[in-house]
Amino acid sequence: MGLREEKKAEQRRAILDAAVALFRRRGYGRTRVQDIIARLRISEATFFNYFPAKDALLDAFAEEQLDETAVNLAMLLNQKDLPVPDRIRGLMRLWALGLSADRKFSEIMTARSQLLSAPQGILREKVLRNYQLFERLFAEGQRRGEIRRDAQPRQLAEMLEGIFTITAGNWLVGWWKDESEALEPRLMHAVEVFLDGCKPHKPAGPSRRKT
The missing domain is CATH 1.10.10.60 (Homeodomain-like)
Structure with a gap:
């Protein structure tokens, strides 16, 4: 440069x-x-x-967040010594703590930027790139026998993204008026439910004959 x-x-x-x-x-x-x-x-x-325009500032910040996510996902893809579900837990926890540490600005990003609505142009390209990285992570988990193989990696990536977006978004804007729980334990509980559903099916054992 x-x-x-x-x-x-x-x-x-x-x-x-x-x-x-x-x-x-x-x-x-x-x-x-x-x-x-x-x-x-x-x-x-x-x-x-x-x-x-002023809105372009939020889009620029969103691009930076997406680039940071891409770096984190690339690192996770290289952490072959860790099971894929553990890598996903680590990333989700990192995201939750990051949003919690800067709740006011994170709420602005959720309400105002294109990131969670209808990203266009370079923002859309970066969202799709990150989806592809998530797909690779889930595909690796399937090859390793850690993730069920009867679901497409892309759909699993969509489901995880949906869990994060709705849970974090509701928490940021105070959707549930009686909600006092911190974001990190709330999100991680949802992630655990998702990962439990991602476990490979165990083969059914031999049926016992009735005597």
């Missing part, structure tokens, strides 16, 4: 970091583009050179 590209990357990073800090402090709706450029002392034109 040349010096010019480095400076552009640094400016883009500074805009994104400033925006996220303001979103956390004021909320997304109360933060204007003018607030972001005032914090950085840059022109409006400079901001729009990097991001076409």
